[in-house]
Amino acid sequence: MDIQMQNAAVVKPPIMSTKNVDVFYGKKQAIDNVSLDIPENQITALIGPSGCGKSTYLRCLNRMNDTISICKVTGDIRFAGQDIHDKKVDVVALRARIGMVFQKANPFPKSIFENVAYGPRIHDLADNKDHLKDIVITSLKRAGLYDEVSDRLDESGTGLSGGQQQRLCIARAIAVDPQVILMDEPCSALDPIATAVIEDLMEQMREKYTIVTVTHSMAQAARISQKTAFFHLGTLVEVGATEKIFTNPEDQRTQNYISGKIG
């Protein structure tokens, strides 16, 4: 498994690569010189104690931090070889390529259909109504939600259960046909059963998409990810194959964190 993965890494360049990323909130530095590669079609887990900057780092990848006026991001962040901070890059197009799922499920207070159809609509992905319906159904199926909601697509998305809402948000992100999906603690508000469903889903999605997820649960990181990065106090302490990080970490702080001494 290890050798296979390393081979894959040699064959395929990482879909996203970041070098020397610094993030400042006003004068406070939240991320200090982080360099990290995101391999394609894998799940990369970002772990670390609260306030270590893992969510902030995740939000750099699709420039979500642009929406916070006091936040300043420097460093080289590349998606498929292109600098995402390049003047020619349109942030709207970038976010269509790099989707996002948030900690708290945040469906629009609209129907299930409209929730999923919104992305394709604003990006003009559908040629006609049937095509749009097709996209919506495919996305819901990929998010493993279609069977549960197929008879009530016109009901409000906010009426679903927490786990269903989160899968609706995943379907909504998939509908735009992104390459990368960023997930910011997608299961932290869910019960264990709903979490297991989402974890299975992420595993299936890996075939088609690259996933970067932030998680507080080390067990989850160990279960689902192929690559793990440990953040501490705004710095990237250690990164490597998940198996290695959890069995044989090099840094003492990583060791302490995974054994529950800090965090």
Added chain:
Amino acid sequence: MTEYALTTSPSLKRRHAKEARFKWCGRIAIMIALGFLVLMFSAIIFRGMGAFQQTKISLEVTFSELIIDPSSARDPQELARANYKPVLTAALAKTFPNVTDRNGKKRLYKLLSSGAVFEMGKLVSDNPDLIGTSQTIWLSASSEVDLFMKGKIDASLDENLRRLSDADIAYIKTLKSGGMIKKKFNTAFFTNGDSREPEMAGILGAALGSFFSLLVCFGIAFPLGIMTAVYLEEYARKSKLTDLIEVNINNLAAVPSIVFGLLGLSIFLGVFHIPRSTPLVGGMVLALMTLPTIIIAARASLRSVPHSIRQAAYGLGASKTQTTFHHVVPLAMPGMLTGTILGMAQALGETAPLLMIGMVAFIVDIPHGVTDAATSLPVQIFLWADSPEKGFVERTSAAIIVLLMFLILMNLLAVFLRKKLERRW
């Protein structure tokens, strides 16, 4: 076993007493407030109800072609302005055959409202076929007769101290015994414009003036207010300038309304020469006044839209404008509408700024558009309250009832919209 005290101790008793005292303070405050409200409403309704009825006198009128339309042209405008006085005096003489002296006839004619000739004019011009026939019709009585019928003139008073002489009262009694004088529903109050005669005065002119003013006010203040709020809340970066603007908007909301009237007088009338006394300029002044209210309400409701909704839209690659107008503004709309309606209700009750721009003029004609001279409901109330005729007293209260009705309706609409459109997440 240890014994734990579960009974009331002196200190607990004090706490309970304090709670009870506080509850009663609150109840008393509410009762006092409600008491004043009930007092106000009942006083207004008690005084104003009379105005919804008007005394009418039934006369058998012969529509003589010779007097009304000697040329037989049947021109509606001529018919409306024809000389109906002889027709009416003839009808009165028929009813009171034993009044023969000139003075008595004059007094008889005074029983009718001076507006009775206009009622005749309208009747005939609407239906020229009446000419040449003899009909029994109900005509408005004069304000004094009306007051007497409503028991507001004391017949036991000395004759010199009242507006009706003993002879007049005798005439009224004759009419009464013949069933020829009655209080009827006062449609004129709802269909006429202002008048010098209380019995002819109506609120339609003022109500339409208010309506047109509010229309202009809404047309200006709503889009301006919403766009300002959206820009300040969603687009503008926080800076000294936006802080200054925010402080100024909040201060503008507290500026006395007459100041806006002065501004309208010097700028809209003085510089731009917009026709004075019109709902157009009235609405513009009211818009200035409601603008800060709408902006503040709209910003509050924009702020209450959860941040996660914006994040969701941004995460899908929606642009700022798409995020704002597809998600944030629709979700904030109920709050914005409620704020706007409350601002409008405030504008509806505003008098002072309208006085400054000439909407206080005596205007009989009913306005047909925003550029016709008009007055507004609260100004009409002010004008009637200022009139010396006793008949205007009840009309003033009746106009207040109408104004309050509109205000209550608008507030109910605001509550309804809030309940109906509110979304929870």
